[in-house]
Amino acid sequence: MTGAKDAGGAAVNRVIPGRRRWHVKENFDLLLFCLPAIAVVITFHYIPLYGVIIAFKKFTFRRGIFNSPWVGLANFERFFRSAHAGQIIWNTVAISAYSILTSFPAAMLLALALNAFRHQKYRRVIQAVTYAPFFISTVVMCGMITLFLSPRVGVVNTMIRSLGGTPINFMGKAAYWRHIYVWTGVWQRMGWNSIIYFAALSGVSPDYHEAAIVDGATKLQRVRHIDIPFLIPVATILLILNFGEFFNVAFDKAFALQNDLNKSVSQIISTYVYQLGLVDNDASFSTAVGLFNSAVNAVLMITVNSVVSKLSDNSLF
Amino acid sequence: MTAPAVTRRMKRGSIGRSRSDVIFDAILFVFLTLVFLIVAYPLYFVIISSFSDPVVVARGGVTFLPVGFTLDGYKAVFKEKAVLRGYANSLMYTAVGVCINLFLTIPTGYAVSRKDFFARKPIMMFYIITMFVGGGMMPTYVVVRNLGMVNTMWALLLPGSITVYNMVVCRTFFSTNIPDELLDAAKLDGCGNTRFFISIVLPLSAAITAIMVLYYGVGHWNSYQSALIYLNDRNKWPLQMELRNILLLNSIQMTNPVMTPEQLKEKERLEAIAEMMKYSLIIVSSVPMMILYPFIQKYFVKGVMIGSVKG
Structure with a gap:
């Protein structure tokens, strides 16, 4: 009996980290836990990664990935020589930058305000309401936008009309498109994005605030000198995450809000990749544009992260 | 500062809510109520419009309550x-x-x-x-x-x-x-x-x-x-x-x-x-x-x- 217990005791010790020993046999079943997911990720992520070589070929479905002829960098040259390239890249960057510059301050401001707010119950109501739009699907969101902004029956235009103005075809004018895209995004995500800042602020030890109160600091001063410095590390990490996605503007919303009249600003890399690949049936060209995009993404994410990890303790890995 | 001193200052009102704090709280209240309305109103508008006469909605006649209550849209x-x-x-x-x-x-x-x-x-x-x-x-x-x-x-x-x-x-x-x-x-x-x-x-x-x-x-x-x-x-x-x-x-x-x-x-x-x-x-x-x-x-x-x- 004692022998068995000792063996058990040894097993206990082995779990403690720091005493590295590989329990391949004992924990082999843990690998089985992971296998289905690994199979799926290999099939739908790593094999397509290999399929990227069609960017350097003239791919047709009939010939397949292997037998399609090589064309070298022809697809990339075609993209960079085309009149669209500059405009599409600029559209993507502009939307990205505009979104980050608005959504970051909005979420932080909301979190700071909520944190400093005295009425607990009202605060909870505001939180529940501001989180809600996050769960509205892209299609419904864009449906609401076009419905509200419709030149004939939209609320916004009936208001403009009743104030004596002439109705504006918002969705048909390229000049408005970015503002609509970005500010509806702020409306939809501000509450949700504030959660993480709000959580960071709740983690601030009350000692700081008590000490500041004793020293006669006003609320505004406490927000400036206690709350905001505490938000900076969280904001840094989120900024890295956002920069990694800088060239990766989501397909859904841009595509849903796109029409022929606003395409000059609404065509971004992801919608262009879709159009090339599945509307124009040019898989190789589409993949080349996509590959350019993800290469830029990867470089951005790695660079930004290494820069920040040098500057501070905050980094992703 | 000693504990009695703190209590004294609290009684005078210089701790807790000073005048600038009252103003600050008021601004917060207005700001958050504004945020609340901006987020909630479009959602509320969709709800009341769904129960209203489409013609009235299109004319801009629906603002706070359903007008011409109907379930035709749902039907x-x-x-x-x-x-x-x-x-x-x-x-x-x-x-x-x-x-x-x-x-x-x-x-x-x-x-x-x-x-x-x-x-x-x-x-x-x-x-x-x-x-x-x-x-x-x-x-x-x-x-x-x-x-x-x-x-x-x-x-x-x-x-x-x-x-x-x-x-x-x-x-x-x-x-x-x-x-x-x-x-x-x-x-x-x-x-x-x-x-x-x-x-x-x-x-x-x-x-x-x-x-x-x-x-x-x-x-x-x-x-x-x-x-x-x-x-x-x-x-x-x-x-x-x-x-x-x-x-x-x-x-x-x-x-x-x-x-x-x-x-x-x-x-x-x-x-x-x-x-x-x-x-x-x-x-x-x-x-x-x-x-x-x-x-x-x-x-x-x-x-x-x-x-x-x-x-």
């Missing part, structure tokens, strides 16, 4: 076969999809949460790489097509059926909520990993399972991109694709002047229906979300908290 929604079919499809895709997601994500999350798991680091690397590089749309399409999955629901459910973020949330949950001592005790009694996972870990994972169900479920219910890419057969379309057809496509001025009489007729029909029922449709399509919202809010917020603690 029109429920008469539209495409919407009902989409609804049924979406429910099925969401249910099946979530099962696949759970089956893949939770065991993986548990396995990589174990510090004594020999393949923990390589497997994490395997997933982290997918965050940085990806094949993109067309190479994935080629793979899905070669597997014969185009036009089947598997094309929507299998690619992306485990997301790194959710897996990391699971890992963090397990490494903080399943104490090592529990595993040691079970091992003493001769319990293997599989049995430990099924009869001890899973019963303790109600919270993380709820979080995962909601995260993935909302994702399935709301997504339209993969259906747009992979499903040509309209009978298989999820609700969001039908919504897109009704809410978005016909409200865009089509610049294609050459339409067959059939297309024109279909367009006119769609337009008439759409005007009638857009608001009701938005409400009907969001019903599952509204019912689940209290849970969604609670568990989503929890998920964000777990996710923000890096393990």
Whole structure:
């Protein structure tokens, strides 16, 4: 009996980290836990990664990935020589930058305000309401936008009309498109994005605030000198995450809000990749544009992260 | 400062709420009420419009309460076969999809949460790489097509059926909520990993399972991109694709002047229906979300908290 217990005791010790020993046999079943997911990720992520070589070929479905002829960098040259390239890249960057510059301050401001707010119950109501739009699907969101902004029956235009103005075809004018895209995004995500800042602020030890109160600091001063410095590390990490996605503007919303009249600003890399690949049936060209995009993404994410990890303790890995 | 001094100053009112604090509180109140109204009013407007006479809504006559109360919009929604079919499809895709997601994500999350798991680091690397590089749309399409999955629901459910973020949330949950001592005790009694996972870990994972169900479920219910890419057969379309057809496509001025009489007729029909029922449709399509919202809010917020603690 004692022998068995000792063996058990040894097993206990082995779990403690720091005493590295590989329990391949004992924990082999843990690998089985992971296998289905690994199979799926290999099939739908790593094999397509290999399929990227069609960017350097003239791919047709009939010939397949292997037998399609090589064309070298022809697809990339075609993209960079085309009149669209500059405009599409600029559209993507502009939307990205505009979104980050608005959504970051909005979420932080909301979190700071909520944190400093005295009425607990009202605060909870505001939180529940501001989180809600996050769960509205892209299609419904864009449906609401076009419905509200419709030149004939939209609320916004009936208001403009009743104030004596002439109705504006918002969705048909390229000049408005970015503002609509970005500010509806702020409306939809501000509450949700504030959660993480709000959580960071709740983690601030009350000692700081008590000490500041004793020293006669006003609320505004406490927000400036206690709350905001505490938000900076969280904001840094989120900024890295956002920069990694800088060239990766989501397909859904841009595509849903796109029409022929606003395409000059609404065509971004992801919608262009879709159009090339599945509307124009040019898989190789589409993949080349996509590959350019993800290469830029990867470089951005790695660079930004290494820069920040040098500057501070905050980094992703 | 001594304690009596503090009390004295408190009585004088110089501690707690000074005059600038009162102003500050008032500004906060106004600001947050403004935010509240800006977010809430459009949502409220959709609700009251869905119960109002479409003609009055179009004239701008609805502001605070429904005008000309009617359920015609809802009746029109429920008469539209495409919407009902989409609804049924979406429910099925969401249910099946979530099962696949759970089956893949939770065991993986548990396995990589174990510090004594020999393949923990390589497997994490395997997933982290997918965050940085990806094949993109067309190479994935080629793979899905070669597997014969185009036009089947598997094309929507299998690619992306485990997301790194959710897996990391699971890992963090397990490494903080399943104490090592529990595993040691079970091992003493001769319990293997599989049995430990099924009869001890899973019963303790109600919270993380709820979080995962909601995260993935909302994702399935709301997504339209993969259906747009992979499903040509309209009978298989999820609700969001039908919504897109009704809410978005016909409200865009089509610049294609050459339409067959059939297309024109279909367009006119769609337009008439759409005007009638857009608001009701938005409400009907969001019903599952509204019912689940209290849970969604609670568990989503929890998920964000777990996710923000890096393990």
